[in-house]
Amino acid sequence: MVGGVRDYLESLPEAVLTRLFQSPASCLAILRLLSPLAKTYLLDMVFTDAPVSLDRIDQLVKPEHRSAQVEAIEKLRHLHLIKERYASKTIVANSTFCTSLRCALTAGPANEKFGVPCDDRSSVTMDFLTEYSRTKWESILHFMVQSTIEIAESLPPPATGALNLLQQSGLMAGPSPTRLHITSEGFQFLLQDPNTQVWSLLLHYLHLASKIGRDEVDVLNFIFMLGSLEVGKEYAAQDISPTQQQILVDVADLGIIYHVPESKRFAPTPLAQILTSENGDGAAENTDAGKSLKGFIILETNFRMYAYTDSTLQICILNLFCDLKSRFSNLVVGRISRESVRRAFHNGITADQIIQYLTVHAHDQMKQTDSGQILAPTISDQIKLWQLELDRFVSNSGFLYRDFATAQEYNLIVNYAQEMGALMWKNDSRRMFFVDRDSNRKVLEYVNRKMTS
Amino acid sequence: MDGVDDTSAVLQAAGLHQPPVEEAPSLLCVIIDTHAEGWHKLEGWSFKETMASVMVLLNAHMALSNANDVAVLGFNGMGPRMVYPQKEDAPLSDVKLEGTMYRQFHKMDKTVLAALATQLQETTVNKHCSISAPLTLALCYTQRIMRQRPGTRGRILLVSVTGDVPSKYISTMNSIFAAQKAHIPIDVCKLGGEKTNLQQAADFTGGAYIDIAHPRGLVQYFMSTFLIDPATRQMLNQATQPEVDFRAVCFLTKEVVEIGHVCSVCLCIMKDEPDGSCPICHTVFESTQLPSFT
16 A cells, blocks of 8 residues: 555655655655665665766666666656756756755754644553544444444444545445445455555545645645654644644544644554554554454365454454354354355455455464465465456457358458457357447448448 | 466466565664774774764664664673663653654664763773674574564674674674574674674675775765665675685684694684694594694
């Protein structure tokens, strides 16, 4: 999902990015999004202002890794982090970015007033924040699965802001924010890891924000800054713009920060830490989503699945692609079958997402294999093959030609159709053939021409 | 077996087989030589400025990924000590921090600098500490972290200003071999002192060795060489050591020898011909055989 943020950043014009680079926190966050090789190149250039010659760039990497090098340089260029000077055959790093990153790395003074920790004893505790973000985030996920099946214990619905976001992002659809049903994107969303989920919601939020005329840089800076704050501390939100004030409220709806209305303070929750980490593990250990990352699924090669969980959310998610047979106080037993997986495919979930989910949530015992593969290859391959089954039929709309009087007539027209590449199928013995819809007009014209002549 | 291969071929064709690309979390363990005498002897280097560069390296390593971690050790005549991370509730951790954004960096930097500066001031009982002691401590710590968080890759950077103690040759070599066995590269940043063992340490463990003569551009050395994690280094053309001094040290006289005698049983190295038996393992050599080798 890190890719999603990267793609979004790449789509921004240089001027916007340069403004973004003025914030050291954003620079740090962007640095983390890069590939190792790109990081290497960039950090190599950060402390030298002199341009680096392209020859040196080439020499640095072994010839067999040339493709990785090209990719890294390409990425850096798309993000406007480096600029090529064709005349002197050198590249220079973006000076704004370098200055900000240097400031960050030397632990220099922050140039923002925002995000100043409150001095006095804070009233929030780590446990409270964890619990808070868990309820907020889970209520969103719960709300999404609730539309598919009946759950006995129902949580209060998420805040209107979050509901709006769900609707606008296309994860859920419906006539009004209170009567929503999940879409195929929504199903895919549920199976992703918390990091991906948080980011994809925030990206949708960014799109929305820019649509209603908010400054993207403001929003991005804010998000990146949140990720660099220390969890468990309260921060003062003084001197912030109305835009930032609004973002504060919106982000609090998602459970990323704890913000008391009317107060000028906020505290980032463990979810905020996910924002600048590549993979969710470690960051969100205490959230329920994080707890599940510890792994609870045991999947046998006979497709029987044992999930040690009592979270209704996880059970609902498993129910998306698994036939659940029985439930105990801390265990659900089920079976992955062709039907259950196909049901998931029809909901728009892909084989890769199922496998990813099973791998990420695999029980520790599953990880103790010699081969290093967490899922047995029989299972992962079978799930993929089930998906391929669905691709067995390719439908094309077009026209069927039949009832030709003579073989000569048939051959004449079928050859013409074949030459122009419009022929999809033919059966010489029954004198039938099928023509692609788009090219049919030309074949028809040809037929008319031949018939009349 | 054909069936299995077929499956993967089919899946490959459908583009469903993708090896996951991810960065493993990495632990950087930095060992700082805090022999006051060593730093005093260095011309043109100031401890403070050098440490500023080291701090940038630490911060940059932390900046690369959230999962990355650092550890810092200092060693002088008083022996090696863990500087960061410190045991919880250390008095330094509540240093007053003024509105700085990168609290994690700031906190780490302050703790490390203060602790190292104290070490530098210490009057030492023993004149010298061998690098084997901090190396062993660093290896133990790295091993512990690697076990606690599977998948973590560890490496060690040694910033050295003094030469090694010849009498500790054996233990130093042992810790180097231990690092080699555990696949923990030892990078060596040599600012002063003689180099024999350290060059070997880097060479055996696949680390980088750089002898830096001038303090200018130290940060750049750190950024372009020591910051890069070993997995990425394999993709790069690294500066190779022109010639590694592989000479060993005599077990008895602790002198560096070019040609010496080796016990055929315990492999101990001797400068002078032993008289009758091995001084280490007491194997009796046949007196008739000995002269023929000399």
